Amino acid sequence: MKIRVDRSRCAGHGQCNMVSEELFPLDDQGYSAIRDAGLEVPTGDEDTAEEGAYNCPVQALSAEK
């Protein structure tokens, strides 16, 4: 599973980071620091990844296999 971020939508609310700081790192300005290639989700963390992506108030995140 990979987490991807639509950078044009991310507004830096940090709601994903509240679910997991490891899976949803933020940059110094509070925006998602996930790179364009996406972030590989470690096995066993899929539910947390989906939870964090759902938490985004502007639907900038996806967590898909």
Added chain:
Amino acid sequence: MASQPFNRDMFNDFDFEDPEFNERFYDVLDAFVGRCPVAHSTTGDGYHVINRYKDVKQAGQDWRTFSSAKGFQPNRDPQMPLLPPEECDPPYHNSWRNALNPYFRPEAVAAFEGSLRDEANHLIDQFIGRGECDFVPDFSSKLPGNAMFKNLLGLPPEDIPTLIKDMDAGFYGPLEERTPSLNRAFTYLGDYLARRRDEPPRGDVVDVIAAGVELDGAPCPWSDQVGIITDLALGGIVTATFVMSGGMFHLATHPDDRQALVGDPALIPQAAEEFVRYFPPVVALGRSVTRDVELGGYQFKTGDFVLLNYASASRDPDAVNKPTELNIHRERVPHSAFGVGVHRCIGAHLARLELKVTFEEFLRRIPEFRLRPGSQPTFETGILRSMKSLPLVFRSARKDGKQP
């Protein structure tokens, strides 16, 4: 365009409660954005107001430096209990938000659409035959209560009219009735939560509020759980009421925009987002500064109280193109009306659904309306802004839509 000077020194001695701020709301906001990144107030213990988009955003994102642990109101009565999750910081804040958020996602609130549409039509039925209404008491102060109390909190339907009446009187009634009315409403909600704690779970958000979360490894205090249900009710009622009212005021006075939405209801969601930007129900919310820090060219000290002026930030030309124009055709509407950062409005998707249903149903059944001749809406402003009256006139129609 230069505006008249203000009677009050808005930049150095601001007061949210000054009637001049209410009357010249947009003039003050635009002066702040243009010429005053940080305004100051000597009211009570004093406070500062952060006015530009990028500074509001930076402070909103930096919850460690700009803390909510001492509440969002300037010169707060120390007797008033704090309302989590709005008035607390991570990690406790996150425990609550992570528990509550699933019930506020777009997919979750979509389940309420049918019920909201029925309620909107029921409210319209009450006045459509009269050819006139006061949109605030007759519609916009009622629909959000239905969304919150019936759909989200699952209250017994027979209790809702009294509760809405108390909430309504708490905000719009005679001054001396406001506090007792609100207290009745909050006591009712606390009693309801206690009852639900002893009942089998229903799979709704009240289950997780009644179950509570951990605070420092122990169950959180019951008073916080009552605070949560209170904060949800407070945050979800008067806010949506104002945006609905503001949008309807705009459409009553701008026939081109009204006709555009009647002709193409698909434009309604983006128009509603613009109404949220232009008619911000939450003008500003406060934070306490936890370390000496520079922002917006001002040196803040530990212990300072600051307000994040969401209303002015949404009119910052650095964030929004031609911000003083209400343009229902904006495809993207950048604004800070739902707040910025970890405390961002939990109910934004529910509010958007209420707005969409409101404008779709009202315009479908009453496509032509205007302000009652000689009348203007009346506003009230502090850190929240509300509309108290919006008299509309239209051609009366039968409830069934047939010509009389």
